[in-house]
Amino acid sequence: MDYQDYHEPVLAGESVSLLVTLPGVYIDGTLGGGGHSSLLLRHFETLGGESLLVGIDQDTHALEAAGQKLGAVGGNYRLVRGNFGMVKELVTPIARGAALPVMGFLLDLGVSSFQIDTPERGFSYLKDGPLDMRMDPDGPLTAADVVNDYDEAALAKLFFRYGEEPLGGRIARALVSARSAVPLTTTGELASVVRAACPRKDLAIKTLSRIYQALRIEVNDELGVLEQALADGFELLSPGGRLAVISYHSLEDRIVKRFFAARCSADWGPKGVALREPLKPAEAVLVTRKPVEAAADETLRNPRARSARLRVIQKL
Template identity: 90%
Template sequence: MDYQDYHEPVLVSESVSLLVTLPGLYIDGTLGGGGHSLLLLRRLETLGGESLLVGIDQDTHALEAAAEKLGKSGGNYRLLRGNFGMVKELVTPIVRGEALPVMGFLLDLGVSSYQIDTPERGFSYLRNGPLDMRMDPEGALTAADVVNEYDEAALARLFFRYGEEPLSRRIAKALVSARSASPLSTTGELAEVVRAACPRKDLAIKTLSRIYQALRIEVNDELGVLEQALADGFELLSPGGRLAVISYHSLEDRIVKRFFSARCAADWGPKGVGLREPLKPAEAMLATRKPVEATPEETGRNPRARSARLRVIQKL
């Protein structure tokens, strides 16, 4: 299998320059094809001192692609199979064994181009394939399970909550009606039902994008995994270490922004109580006051970078 064009990393120079400050252990929690990790290794080489990069991905295809790319770098790295929500479980034994401070944790939350462009993975309505959408090919829940087994109310809630879809009830009703005749098994069948349920055909593309996003989030528990990874990744960081997250839609970015704000705020107790010191000091400081966005040059080269938002905090 040719992994040469697995995935073009988004905001790669910005994220690496903001993340890497000192030698130590760095974690790429969303390894993908290894684009960010390759530049991380090159940056670490310029710092001197002992460093180690740990790359994590639950997709065996991604691990193969990254191994092919990073194997030529000569850098010091390890690749681990697992979900980034398992970062604490996966990395803690390495931290103890290497005795290196954890200085950086990177999350790029986007679906890889390779996954989207591979029909067999079932992520895209543009390419007909099985209704799958699993980031981990061995995961238990598929999009077909959700579409064919969730009741109408559950589907409507799902599309509204994870897709912010205004036609959520209408789409859910149409899917339940369609599957009563025969279960939906392909991305093309699902797209046909969604298009037919849209009262205005010019809205169909945005509705399809939101429905497929909602299903992908549900199948992979993306938001729950993100919250777990943020908490555990921040806990792993040594003082001075940085956490960098690239998000692509408002649901993800809202979780990241809320987490960062909570860690950067001190607790001064109830209003009106004049304290000389906070009850609980801030745990972090913002390294980016505003989210970093892709340049026009990058979005022209890679349209998928248009919605990317990079936020970084530093542990105190």
């Protein structure tokens, strides 16, 4: 596995410069091919103290690719297989063993270009492959399970909620009808049903993207995992530590924005009650008042960066 098969890291310079401030443990919760992590390791040289990178990924191919890349860079790092929603249990013993404070946690959400471009992983409607979509190849639920086993109401709800697809009900009916003849087992079969259900063929690409996104989120419980990772990752941080998240669609960004707002707000109780001190003080401050977006030259070079939004907070 060649790490060059993985996408160019998005907002790499911006995320690393905003994340890394003091020596300590830094967590890359979405290791991928090691693009962000390699920059983190290089940035450690400027800190003047001992630092450790912990890279987490649930995909063995990603760990192999990142190992190649980081091995060429060198430095103090540990690679761990697991889901970033398990960050607390994965990182706590490592940080304690290193006797270092946790000073940074980075999440680059979504699916990697390598996974999308590998037909056997089943993430894309552009290449025919098994209806899989598992980021963890050993995960219990596949897209085929969802498409063939969920009832019409559950599928429609899924497409509306996770795909924000206005044709969700229509496509759910079409899938239930198609699978009654024979189960849908490939990305090509699913794409054919979705295209046929679209009344306007010029909108089929957007609809396909939304349906595949919804299925991917369901298979990997992406939003639930994100909420867990934000809470546990923030708890792991030492005072002064930073949490940085790059999101790519509104569902992810909304969760991150609300979490950051809650942590950066003090609770002054009910309106009309004068308090000298808040019931609960703010736990963090915003480092980025507005989300950081990719510059024009990066979006030209890397189209994936067009929808990227980087938000960063610092624990008090």
